[in-house]
Amino acid sequence: MKRLISTVTGCLLMFTFSIGQFARQNQDSIRQLTQQDHKKMMELLGITSIRPGPSGTPTAPNAANSDESKATRYTSLPDPLILNNGKRVTTAKTWWKKRRPEISELFDRELYGRVPVNVPKVKWELVSQRKDSVGKFPVIIKKLAGRVNNSAYPSISVNIDLTLTTPLNNKELVPVVMEFGFAMPSGPRPGATTNRPPVAATNRPLGPTGPTWQQQVLAEGWGYAILVPGSIQADNGAGLRSGIIGLVNKGEPRKLDDWGTLRAWAWGASRALDYFETDKAVDPKRIGIEGMSRYGKAAIVTMAYDQRFAIGFIASSGAGGAKLYRRIFGEQVENLAGSGEYHWFAGNFIKYAGPLTQNDLPVDAHELVAMCAPRPVFISSGSPNGDSWVDGKGMFLAGAYASPVYELLGRKGMGTTEFPPIETSLIDGDVAFRQHTGGHTAGPNWPIFIQFAKRYFDATDSRKMK
């Protein structure tokens, strides 16, 4: 018996060891392929090196700046209301017809990359459906798969993973808040190159006994959905030759202005919205998008590019999201352009970490917020103690500097350019901001976002069942 136990234990140990080894080898090859692809992008750009980014560890000798007096070294920001020809935009018509397309083109070409025109169609399939309850709320949960037509390149298949939870027996079409979820269908999420501590899950309850964000949403009579980003596009450079980006490129590397992972994730969110337009329980005119950290970046990119999204909850998105790139505080362009994160962007973006700088970017994050106008956006940050990497003030300022565009379109901006004390809810306008006392999480801001969203969701007449 003893022998049997020790043989079984031995086998288990060997099995665990080989799994561990396999995972390590897998990580190594991801790293290697990523570095090759990063190098290839640099070759296409004609550059051989980029500046290293600062460290996310506050005690490191090269720690990122967290001193406000050193943050503003730029002397000017691009003006969202000045056309490329130098003329000022004074009418909503010129914004829509001329200026917004100019800004969008610059984000496409230099930052997030272009979505190809020939992205194949997605067919949504209901995988399963069941009645259940979430806390005290009876719900119906639908598991859905967005099957991307891969007939042009069958060796890559993409199946978008979406779960929709709506109140059971709802009489009217419900609003839905969709989150870019952290669930990973294919292995662990590779860590970023920075020394940033691991990301917290956003669905943690408010307190030891507080309701989860899902329960808070259900309490309003709304539904929620979880979209799995990794089912659309992997979160590393090695994955750029597969996923939706690789499928369109038939397994070849990207061109310099091809879409990066953030736009691919946002594209997936748009396909989910296509599905909501067909679901009998959902009001497609009241779909919110939420994401946190890298998925906060994806959430604002989604909001900016797809005007069907009604509202955005952009949590701790930091650099590459709602934070002004020109601010020297927390994460910098150099971090984003490194091999751990460049895949989020177009290849063209790398050049801003050498020879160019963040001041050479033709647009800045306030113009990404402006692209969301006139739709409401809630910009969320954690406290400096634990979330200074995302630069709360840099995100606040992007909202404040986007406000003139909201005002031009007849809406209310942030109402101030004065950075508010922590826990102040700036939610009277259509660009909202709040810094909570927690760390790198959306958690404590959920009730305030819901309060903000209610204003819009309640104001829009919900249509009767389809």
Ligand code: GCU
């Ligand atoms: C790193 C990265 C951030 C990103 C974060 C995340 O910290 O530098 O830009 O938002 O990872 O986990 O998403």
